[in-house]
Amino acid sequence: MSKISSNPVGHGSTDVRDRILETASKLFYKQGVRAVGVDLVVDKAGVAKTSLYRHFGTKDDLIAAFLEREDQDFWGQWDRVAAKYEHDARAELDAHLGWIGERVGRPNYRGCPQINVAAEFPEADHPARKVAETHKREMRRRLKAIAERLDVAVPDELAGQLSVLVNGAFVSSQIFEPGEATPLLRHAAEALISAGRSSNRIDL
Amino acid sequence: MSKISSNPVGHGSTDVRDRILETASKLFYKQGVRAVGVDLVVDKAGVAKTSLYRHFGTKDDLIAAFLEREDQDFWGQWDRVAAKYEHDARAELDAHLGWIGERVGRPNYRGCPQINVAAEFPEADHPARKVAETHKREMRRRLKAIAERLDVAVPDELAGQLSVLVNGAFVSSQIFEPGEATPLLRHAAEALISAGRSSNRIDL
DNA sequence: GTGAGAACAGACAGGTCTGTAGCACTGGAG
DNA sequence: CTCCAGTGCTACAGACCTGTCTGTTCTCAC
Numbered sequence: 328m329s330k331i332s333s334n335p336v337g338h339g340s341t342d343v344r345d346r347i348l349e350t351a352s353k354l355f356y357k358q359g360v361r362a363v364g365v366d367l368v369v370d371k372a373g374v375a376k377t378s379l380y381r382h383f384g385t386k387d388d389l390i391a392a393f394l395e396r397e398d399q400d401f402w403g404q405w406d407r408v409a410a411k412y413e414h415d416a417r418a419e420l421d422a423h424l425g426w427i428g429e430r431v432g433r434p435n436y437r438g439c440p441q442i443n444v445a446a447e448f449p450e451a452d453h454p455a456r457k458v459a460e461t462h463k464r465e466m467r468r469r470l471k472a473i474a475e476r477l478d479v480a481v482p483d484e485l486a487g488q489l490s491v492l493v494n495g496a497f498v499s500s501q502i503f504e505p506g507e508a509t510p511l512l513r514h515a516a517e518a519l520i521s522a523g524r525s526s527n528r529i530d531l
Numbered sequence: 532m533s534k535i536s537s538n539p540v541g542h543g544s545t546d547v548r549d550r551i552l553e554t555a556s557k558l559f560y561k562q563g564v565r566a567v568g569v570d571l572v573v574d575k576a577g578v579a580k581t582s583l584y585r586h587f588g589t590k591d592d593l594i595a596a597f598l599e600r601e602d603q604d605f606w607g608q609w610d611r612v613a614a615k616y617e618h619d620a621r622a623e624l625d626a627h628l629g630w631i632g633e634r635v636g637r638p639n640y641r642g643c644p645q646i647n648v649a650a651e652f653p654e655a656d657h658p659a660r661k662v663a664e665t666h667k668r669e670m671r672r673r674l675k676a677i678a679e680r681l682d683v684a685v686p687d688e689l690a691g692q693l694s695v696l697v698n699g700a701f702v703s704s705q706i707f708e709p710g711e712a713t714p715l716l717r718h719a720a721e722a723l724i725s726a727g728r729s730s731n732r733i734d735l
Numbered sequence: 736g737t738g739a740g741a742a743c744a745g746a747c748a749g750g751t752c753t754g755t756a757g758c759a760c761t762g763g764a765g
Numbered sequence: 766c767t768c769c770a771g772t773g774c775t776a777c778a779g780a781c782c783t784g785t786c787t788g789t790t791c792t793c794a795c
Contacts, residue, residue, distance in 0.1 A: 376775095449561065487707070519719060580745090
């Protein structure tokens with residue numbers, strides 16, 4: 328279908344869809360997905376409920392779209408940072424832990440959206456859960472790619488440890504002192520990498 | 532019916548209260564708190580709704596009681612293990628990572644209840660949130676007590692790192708291979724402790 | 736036996752939720 | 766100018782939710 332023009336507030340512009348998704352994302356993240364009804368979303372977005380259901384057939388689909396959006400934002404930030412350290416995996420990792428630690432320490436930080444939504448929807452076949460699971464596996468995959476450039480004995484284990492560390496940071500914001508997260512994560516990563524290099528990994 | 536020898540406690544027996552709390556705990560953990568209505572709880576527990584509201588004034592109170600129960604179970608297990616290693620902090624930590632890793636790998640593991648509920652109820656004044664926050668801080672407090680027996684330069688930082696690790700394990704069960712969690716956690720703890728002992732911690 | 740407390744059973748009130756339907760408006764394409 | 770897809774607005778259906786109320790039964794204590 329056309330929908331190509333998409334130019335400013337024209338006709339079939341995607342303006343309305345974007346506004347719905349952005350509004351829903353903010354509300355979902357801040358208040359929790361189940362706590363936010365579609366009526367609230369359409370009210371805050373200033374659109375008609377009909378429009379919401381035309382662009383997203385179901386609330387569940389809207390939730391999945393929310394997570395996909397967050398996923399894209401997250402990896403967008405990741406890629407932007409990664410691009411600066413193409414030749415230095417160690418520096419790249421530190422940089423990631425830097426912005427992640429900073430993000431975790433923000434005043435209104437409410438945890439990782441993927442994890443939060445997975446906690447709210449245990450049903451394995453929920454569309455949003457698939458996005459969340461893909462997100463977590465992608466995290467480990469990317470960390471493994473970094474670990475493989477770090478000259479450690481078992482890159483996959485280091486990747487697993489770093490994944491746990493990062494996921495842990497996402498859910499531990501409550502226990503951090505201000506500004507504590509990033510150095511804590513960096514020191515931990517340093518320790519894990521050092522241990523992975525020294526070859527005392529012969530035992531089980 | 533029988534009500535099996537409702538016996539001694541006879542009248543004000545806590546039998547009903549326990550049954551409600553246990554049933555609710557299972558359902559809440561498995562399906563999520565918001566997804567489970569009180570009607571389902573009373574039905575599965577085989578009690579009258581009046582009884583639920585007599586013992587727990589509110590669903591929110593029932594949720595808080597659920598988390599308190601989980602909290603007690605968790606620290607009960609912790610204490611049982613800790614008692615075996617009173618004189619060996621290193622072995623105690625390994626033992627904790629052992630049962631935590633095992634628990635995380637169970638087939639129906641659905642994450643830490645405290646974290647899940649906190650994700651479902653962002654409102655800071657929700658009674659269940661207070662239980663959850665207390666739980667997380669208690670975790671760091673206990674890990675700090677262990678770290679202080681481990682001859683590391685900055686026990687508080689190690690405690691923070693171990694807390695992140697444990698919380699991370701709770702939310703990362705999806706990315707673990709079967710049986711992977713415990714050794715991964717133990718190797719990580721080993722690395723963190725080693726790094727905390729070597730005195731290259733003079734920098735910031 | 737009698738009264739009190741606890742539990743059961745079921746209906747109900749009042750609200751919220753998702754999702755749908757009907758009708759009017761608008762602005763660009765032909 | 767005339768279509769017409771996209772949008773807004775309102776009302777509604779049907780389900781579900783929390784919490785309350787009434788009425789009945791059971792068991793213990795006295």
